[in-house]
Amino acid sequence: MSNEHEKQLAAEAAAMLVEPGMTVGLGTGSTVAFLLPALARRRLAVRCVASSVQTERAATELGLHVEPFDRLERLDLVIDGADQIAPDGWLVKGGGAAHTREKIIAAAADRFVVIADSRKAVPALHGPVPVELVAFGLPATLHRLRPTVLRPVPNSPDGGVIADYQGPVDDPATLAAWLDATPGLVAHGLFPPSWLTETFVARGDAVERRTFTLERRADQLGAARRVR
Numbered sequence: 001m002s003n004e005h006e007k008q009l010a011a012e013a014a015a016m017l018v019e020p021g022m023t024v025g026l027g028t029g030s031t032v033a034f035l036l037p038a039l040a041r042r043r044l045a046v047r048c049v050a051s052s053v054q055t056e057r058a059a060t061e062l063g064l065h066v067e068p069f070d071r072l073e074r075l076d077l078v079i080d081g082a083d084q085i086a087p088d089g090w091l092v093k094g095g096g097a098a099h100t101r102e103k104i105i106a107a108a109a110d111r112f113v114v115i116a117d118s119r120k121a122v123p124a125l126h127g128p129v130p131v132e133l134v135a136f137g138l139p140a141t142l143h144r145l146r147p148t149v150l151r152p153v154p155n156s157p158d159g160g161v162i163a164d165y166q167g168p169v170d171d172p173a174t175l176a177a178w179l180d181a182t183p184g185l186v187a188h189g190l191f192p193p194s195w196l197t198e199t200f201v202a203r204g205d206a207v208e209r210r211t212f213t214l215e216r217r218a219d220q221l222g223a224a225r226r227v228r
């Protein structure tokens with residue numbers, strides 16, 4: 001069974017989660033490209049936010065209502081693809097260089113759903129991990145982040161330089177903390193399990209749905225406790 005078929009099945013299953021009146025964040029990539037027509041066919045009154053110019057253009061052409069992410073504080077549902085999904089729910093994203101905006105919409109989501117073909121389910125995360133960097137002081141940031149190589153793609157719509165960290169990913173939490181603490185790094189492509197509510201991974205003709213809701217809820221409760 002082809003990967004494209006699996007992407008389509010996963011995307012179409014996730015499109016059924018959308019309900020009238022929802023605010024919906026749309027990810028980026030070839031799997032999301034199957035989500036957009038599936039969602040448009042349902043003709044629901046929903047407000048969408050896109051994580052990339054490509055997604056915004058494609059969604060708008062299909063008749064979806066896409067608005068800038070400058071009025072909404074939360075999103076009911078975000079559906080996005082991933083490059084790697086580890087068994088514990090850690091993700092690597094950013095193969096399409098959109099991970100900074102994808103991270104912003106995922107962090108704003110009440111429900112963050114990842115759709116993927118079976119190749120994306122991996123026993124353990126590995127490099128490369130996409131990063132977006134500030135152009136100022138780029139050689140110094142790259143030196144600090146070595147081994148990281150620039151990716152020959154245009155800058156992000158926010159002006160960030162896209163590169164890939166090529167080192168080991170033995171412990172995603174430790175690596176994510178180190179990347180987060182690096183001056184000049186805008187965002188990296190490691191997404192923690194606590195952000196994830198569900199995965200839809202297609203294998204052949206079947207879609208495996210896995211929920212991470214309890215972990216996410218526990219994290220949110222923890223965050224709520226910390227601010228009190």
Ligand code: 5RP
Nearest residue numbers: 029030031081094095096098
């Ligand atoms: C873009 C992403 C994509 O979600 C990820 O690269 C998966 O893409 P695809 O669905 O084309 O395999 O993170 O920045």
